[in-house]
Amino acid sequence: xTLWRRxxxxxxxxxxxxxxxxxxxxxxxxxxxxxVLPLTAIRGLAVxxxxxxxxxxxxxxxxxxxxxxxxxxxxxxxxxxLPALARQFTVELSDRRAFALATLALTPMWxxxxxxxxxxxxxxxxxxxxxxxxxISLYGVAIFFRGLVVLDVPRQVRPALTAAAIGAxxxxxxxLFAALGLTSNVILLLSGGD
Amino acid sequence: xxxxxxxxxxxxxxxxxxxxxxxxxxxxPAAHIGAFAIVLLLGTITAGLLTPALLAGYxxxxxxxxRDEPVHATHxxxxxxxxxxxxxxxxxxxxxxxxxxxxxxLPGVVIAVGWCYALWFVALEGHQTGAALRAAWALxxxxxxxxxxxxxxxxxxNLVGGLFVVGxxxxxxxxxxxxxxxxxxxxxx
Numbered sequence: 001x002t003l004w005r006r007x008x009x010x011x012x013x014x015x016x017x018x019x020x021x022x023x024x025x026x027x028x029x030x031x032x033x034x035x036v037l038p039l040t041a042i043r044g045l046a047v048x049x050x051x052x053x054x055x056x057x058x059x060x061x062x063x064x065x066x067x068x069x070x071x072x073x074x075x076x077x078x079x080x081x082l083p084a085l086a087r088q089f090t091v092e093l094s095d096r097r098a099f100a101l102a103t104l105a106l107t108p109m110w111x112x113x114x115x116x117x118x119x120x121x122x123x124x125x126x127x128x129x130x131x132x133x134x135x136i137s138l139y140g141v142a143i144f145f146r147g148l149v150v151l152d153v154p155r156q157v158r159p160a161l162t163a164a165a166i167g168a169x170x171x172x173x174x175x176l177f178a179a180l181g182l183t184s185n186v187i188l189l190l191s192g193g194d
Numbered sequence: 195x196x197x198x199x200x201x202x203x204x205x206x207x208x209x210x211x212x213x214x215x216x217x218x219x220x221x222x223p224a225a226h227i228g229a230f231a232i233v234l235l236l237g238t239i240t241a242g243l244l245t246p247a248l249l250a251g252y253x254x255x256x257x258x259x260x261r262d263e264p265v266h267a268t269h270x271x272x273x274x275x276x277x278x279x280x281x282x283x284x285x286x287x288x289x290x291x292x293x294x295x296x297x298x299x300l301p302g303v304v305i306a307v308g309w310c311y312a313l314w315f316v317a318l319e320g321h322q323t324g325a326a327l328r329a330a331w332a333l334x335x336x337x338x339x340x341x342x343x344x345x346x347x348x349x350x351x352n353l354v355g356g357l358f359v360v361g362x363x364x365x366x367x368x369x370x371x372x373x374x375x376x377x378x379x380x381x382x383x
Contacts, residue, residue: 069299076300081346084339087205095339171346171353179303183295 003038010107014143018104018150025100028079035103036075036110037068043113044068050117062187066180070173071110077172078102078165085164089157097151105144105165109137141166206340206379208347215372218259226367228267229255234366246284247273249370250317256374257318276316282323283312307342308334314377337380344376 009017026034044064051060082098093101112133120126144165148158219226229252237245251273259265273280287309295302308331315326334341348369355365 065298073300073303077342077346080339081343082339084206084343088208088343167350168343168346171350174353175349176299176303179295180299183299183302187296 003035006035007039007107007111010104010143011139014104015146015150018101018143018147021100021104022097022147022150025094025096027096028099031099031103035107036072039107039110040068040071040075040113042110043071043116046114046116050119054119054121058191059188062184066184067113067116070176070180071106071113073176074169074173075099075102075106077176078106078169081168081172082165085168086153086161088164089153089161091153091157091161093151101144101147101151104147105140108139108143109133112136206337206344206376208343211344211372211376211379212347214375215368218256218371218375219368222259222265225255225259225265225267225269226371227363229265229270230363230367230370232267232270242284243281244274244277246280246313247277249273250276250280250313252367252370253314253317253374256371259371260375260378273317279316279321279323279326280313283316283326286323286327287312307338307345310334310341310345311373311377311380314374318374318377333380340380344373344380348373 006017044067047067048060048064051057051063054060079095079099079102082102083093083095086093086098115129115133118125118129141162145158145162148161153161233245233248233252236248248270251270254272255265255269258269287305290309291302291306293302294300294305309327310330311333312326312330315321315329316323319326319329321329351372352362352365352369355361355368
């Protein structure tokens with residue numbers, strides 16, 4: 001199945017896609033190479049192109065790579081944390097299913113990365129694009145919730161587990177975002193870049 | 195039956211961990227807050243040089259409290275007896291995380307998580323530097339998901355605590371108590 005067919009299925013008919021993916025989940029490495037890296041590259045490339053237009057090549061490379069790592073780290077962290085998080089609610093979730101669910105739930109966020117093409121100098125446009133990106137990313141919450149339905153997670157546990165997963169994702173993203181900001185500034189400072 | 199057999203590590207239960215940490219804290223809140231304040235203050239004054247040793251001292255305070263022994267804030271200075279191994283662990287940790295982070299961030303994060311319990315192995319099991327780092331790495335490999343979840347919960351609690359003026363004086367000790375209690379659970383102690 002091609003990547004774009006997969007994406008189209010996730011967006012148009014998530015339940016059917018979830019049933020297929022969660023019934024026989026691929027290994028995390030296979031998901032990483034076939035889905036995660038290509039999709040996380042969208043935001044990285046958008047940031048790079050934006051920076052090239054602004055004349056900041058080094059900043060573009062550092063921030064582009066950093067944005068890929070940020071999204072990759074969030075996916076990795078969520079995939080690792082989900083089985084332990086599910087156990088808090090007496091739900092058993094295998095590592096493979098956890099990574100498959102994390103991949104599908106984060107797909108909207110990765111696709112919204114194209115909105116990062118808009119320059120930050122155009123303040124209002126940039127602000128609205130970030131808000132839109134956040135709104136698109138929220139569709140991932142619905143995908144995650146449907147995933148819990150497909151996995152036959154008890155009804156009374158689904159909202160709490162979904163909320164906990166959102167919280168964990170937010171913390172992972174924030175910590176990596178802060179670390180990325182610090183690291184990028186240090187790298188650019190050391191290289192004398194802008 | 196082999197009485198020396200190590201208990202298999204149980205899955206981490208965050209809710210009961212939080213409850214146990216809170217109960218331990220409220221038994222002697224002044225001692226915990228005082229000890230944590232000493233760690234923060236002296237750590238800042240010494241540019242972080244005494245922080246690992248004092249943290250090890252506070253970990254031992256928590257361990258004493260867990261065994262229902264009376265504790266005082268000044269017991270945190272017991273960690274100074276471990277100055278050499280804790281300072282070395284702290285330095286290696288900070289340098290490795292910093293260098294790893296410069297290599298596109300993720301290696302630094304992996305090291306930060308993998309070695310996060312090294313100080314506990316020095317404070318509670320008397321390991322020297324190299325052995326503590328190896329033991330912490332082995333524990334993280336064995337319990338990656340649970341450990342990561344625990345760290346996420348601790349960070350979240352401290353983020354909330356940091357929103358309030360005195361919140362950090364509560365969330366800080368509670369986080370360290372929770373991490374110390376979890377160390378027992380993760381290791382099957």
